[in-house]
Amino acid sequence: MAFINLKDRVIQAKIVYYGPGRCGKTTNLEFIYSKCREQINSEMVTVKTQGDRTLFFDFFPFDIGKIAGYDVKIQLYTVPGQVKYNSTRRLVLKGVDGVVFVADSEAERRSKNISSLMNLQENLALYNKNIFEMPLVIQYNKRDLKKQGIEVLDVETMERDLNVELKAPSFEASALDGDNVVATLKRIISLTMSSLEKELENGDW
Amino acid sequence: MSLILGRQHLDKIQDTLQKNLIGLGVQNTMLIDMAGNVIVTVDNGVKKRDMYSLAALAAANFGAMCSMAKIVGEDEFSLLFHKGQKENIYFSRVNDEFLLINIFNNDVTLGFLRLKMAQVIEELSSVLD
Ligand SMILES: Nc1nc2c(ncn2[C@@H]2O[C@H](COP(=O)(O)OP(=O)(O)O)[C@@H](O)[C@H]2O)c(=O)[nH]1
Ligand SMILES: [Mg+2]
Secondary structure, eight states: OOEEETTTTEEEEEEEEEOSTTSSHHHHHHHHHHHOGGGOOSOOEEEEOTTSOEEEEEEEEEEEEEETTEEEEEEEEEOOOSGGGHHHHHHHHTTOOEEEEEEEOBGGGHHHHHHHHHHHHHHHHHTTOOTTTSOEEEEEEOGGGGGGTOOBOOHHHHHHHHTTTTOOOEEEOBTTTTBTHHHHHHHHHHHHHHHHHHHHHTTOO | OOEEEOHHHHHHHHHHHIIIIITTTOSEEEEEETTOOEEEEEEOSSOOOOHHHHHHHHHHHHHHHHHHHHHHTOSOOSOEEEEOSSEEEEEEEOSSSEEEEEEEETTSOHHHHHHHHHHHHHHHHHHHO
């Protein structure tokens, strides 16, 4: 649920990186955090386990500047991907305005991607949100693994597995190298903002 | 669905927090929503804190607390208080959508703050509903 402050002319919106455990959600945020320092006036918050796995979420607010006279602040979050953390994953999704679904290109993670996407759909439904109406971008991450001789799924297969019905914009990316990380972010921000604009025009409030 | 608040409402919230809480000696007081958005924040000008990070963590913490309450068979825990050596944090639920966070040191007693809170919550609810 975005918050629009008419007095100070500030908009806050929440974008969540979702996906199976170890698909690269945290790495996406780390890359953005290191490359866009001047737009981030906060430390990156991470709630993680000893073994560096996301336990609850990673977070920082990202200032994207003015849109239509409003200062727009995007709250970026990741969820914990591991299956057992579903209750915390749900908490992070509360009030979400846009989702990046990060899929792992490694061949052996194929079924994990599919079940994580179904889990996203279920968890959104708990908040009465329809995945088909949610601003959504899919990222096929870890494309660089191919160079290391690790078997990766081809993009057509991943599209067929994940995106036939959703028809969401998608990017091939490497969060580790930073390829298409910013492009993914820009796209979800623009989808989220136009969905907010539409809502305002329709006077849903 | 977005939450939209105009000047009048925001000023009213700010006044309530300033008068009742900063006036009482609280250092930072912040109204957030359960998604972690910062609605209004007021401080006594002494110490700047990273309120956006605090809001994200507080919303998550509160959500986790509610889930724990359910598991043990409670509707909610009524006192959400973290005590430090010098600084303390106290959370109060305003209604289903909003949470109030207060940071204060040992010059303010928790009892006094809790007494004040009933009135603050009433005033906030009348603006937010
Ligand atoms: N080769 C490769 N490894 C990646 C990429 N993105 C993330 N990783 C690695 O995958 C592991 C899990 O990443 P992490 O961001 O913690 O995953 P999360 O569980 O989704 O947050 C780490 O060892 C990362 O370095 C990528 O694009 N390419
Ligand atoms: Mg992670």
